[in-house]
Amino acid sequence: MITASLVKxxxxxxxxxxxxxxxxxxxxxxxxxxxxxxxxxxxIAKAAKKAGRIAAEGLSRVAVEGNTAVIFEVNSETDFxxxxxxxxxxxxxxxxxxxxxxxxxxxEALHVSVNGASVESLITxxxxxxxxxxxxxxxxxxxxxxxxxxxxxxxxxxxxxxxSVLKGGNEEVAKDVAMQxxxxxPKYISQSDVPQADMDHEREVQMEIMKNDPKMAGKPEKVxxxxxxxxxxxxxxxxxxxxxxxxxxxxxxVSQYVKENKASVVSFVRFAVGEGIEKKEDNFIEExxxxxxxx
Numbered sequence: 001m002i003t004a005s006l007v008k009x010x011x012x013x014x015x016x017x018x019x020x021x022x023x024x025x026x027x028x029x030x031x032x033x034x035x036x037x038x039x040x041x042x043x044i045a046k047a048a049k050k051a052g053r054i055a056a057e058g059l060s061r062v063a064v065e066g067n068t069a070v071i072f073e074v075n076s077e078t079d080f081x082x083x084x085x086x087x088x089x090x091x092x093x094x095x096x097x098x099x100x101x102x103x104x105x106x107x108e109a110l111h112v113s114v115n116g117a118s119v120e121s122l123i124t125x126x127x128x129x130x131x132x133x134x135x136x137x138x139x140x141x142x143x144x145x146x147x148x149x150x151x152x153x154x155x156x157x158x159x160x161x162x163x164s165v166l167k168g169g170n171e172e173v174a175k176d177v178a179m180q181x182x183x184x185x186p187k188y189i190s191q192s193d194v195p196q197a198d199m200d201h202e203r204e205v206q207m208e209i210m211k212n213d214p215k216m217a218g219k220p221e222k223v224x225x226x227x228x229x230x231x232x233x234x235x236x237x238x239x240x241x242x243x244x245x246x247x248x249x250x251x252x253x254v255s256q257y258v259k260e261n262k263a264s265v266v267s268f269v270r271f272a273v274g275e276g277i278e279k280k281e282d283n284f285i286e287e288x289x290x291x292x293x294x295x
Contacts, residue, residue, distance in 0.1 A: 002030055010035055014045035041208035056274030057082050058137075059158035063095045064150045070098040071163050072109070072139035073271050074123075077132040087134070090126050091158075094119060094136070102141050109139045140269050148266060151178035162270045169263025179247065180254055181270050186241035189265050190255075194236055206231045241265060 002025045010021040010032060016039050024044075028034035039045035058075035059082050074091060076082050093114060103109035110120040117125075119136065126134045144150060144165050151164035151174025162182035166174045180186075188194050206228055210216045216224060237243045242255035242265065249257070258264055 002026055006030060006032065010039075014039050016045040020044050037205050037208075040205055041212060043209065043212060056137075056277040058135075058273050059087075059091060060154070060161040060271040060273055061091050061095050061158055062152045062154060062161040062163050062271075063099055064152050064163075065099045067144050067146065068099060068102055069142045069144070069150050069152065069163055070095065070102075070139065071142070071161050071269050071271055072098060073137045073161075073273055075135045075137050075274065075277070076130075081130055081132045081134075084130060086126065086130055090122065090134070093122070098139065098141065102143075103139060104141060106136065106139055109136060138271065142267070142269065144266075149174045149263070151175040153178035153182050155182045158273070160270070160272045162268065164268045165266040166258065166263045167266050169258060169261045173258065173261045173263055176246075176248065177241075177254065177258065177265060177268070180244065181241065181268050183247055184238075184241075184244050185270060185272070186244060186268075187239040188236075189240065189268070190242045191233070191236050191240050194239070199232065199236075202232050202235055203228065206235070241268065 002022060006025060007018060007021045010016070010025060011018060013032075014021070014036055016024070020039065021035070024035040024038045024042075025032075028038055036045070056075045057077060057079045058073060060071065060073040062071040063069065072094065074087075074094070076087060081087055097112050097114045097119065098109060101108075101112040103112055110118065110123075112119045114122055123134050123136055140163075142150075142163060142165065145167075147167065149166045149169055149171055151166065151171065152162070153175055154161045160182045162178040164174050164177040164181060166177060209231075210224065210228060216227070219227075242253065244254050246252040246254050246257045252260075254265075
């Protein structure tokens, strides 16, 4: 059954109209990802370049000490609590504890000891005293070599945190790259890092788009292949850090900027609070859609 909430989610992912989304879901038996492809193939929607709408509240933190860096996210139920002094103190305590303990997994992080108590129990206590559910959602601990440089950046007080690791360069360059990562949300360093399965999937989608484009009719096979490859490259350009325009100088690609500073990007991590989490929201639009389509 095609529910109102499914139609709503597809609209948010693609920006397509309500009836187009319902038709796409009907044609694909309610498969959300296939419905996205169906809309793109029909020229109704472009590929979603951003993650779905962020619903969860909370803050992230990134911190560096020597050759170790940690980046983590703690969720709350409301933005009001995320500004609470007790919540902010908890983040500071966790940051210091994680830098010392260097947990490799979320499970390890929850069992890190802080003054005789586990992080898990600290969070449970915070939930009780603050009055909202507090959750350590994810964490990454990153180590670097002596000839590598960390760049750390937090945007909007921790709504987005980014960490870059550069070989060569300096802290200023590494921070610039971290700011680029925070603002432009790349998925990969370069196109060579894109999984083959993703490339193959994009090729199939673009081939269908071209089949439905009357301008492509009658063009030689070699020309069509070049156009297809160009479309695939353009799609992944925005996803790849090295291919993005450098935010401080759009005339440069990020790869050119780091090369000019005798550096190269080794790795990066970016956390945006709540990405990928859905939270129930009652609103007028959903109410109308519910009446129109049923639940």
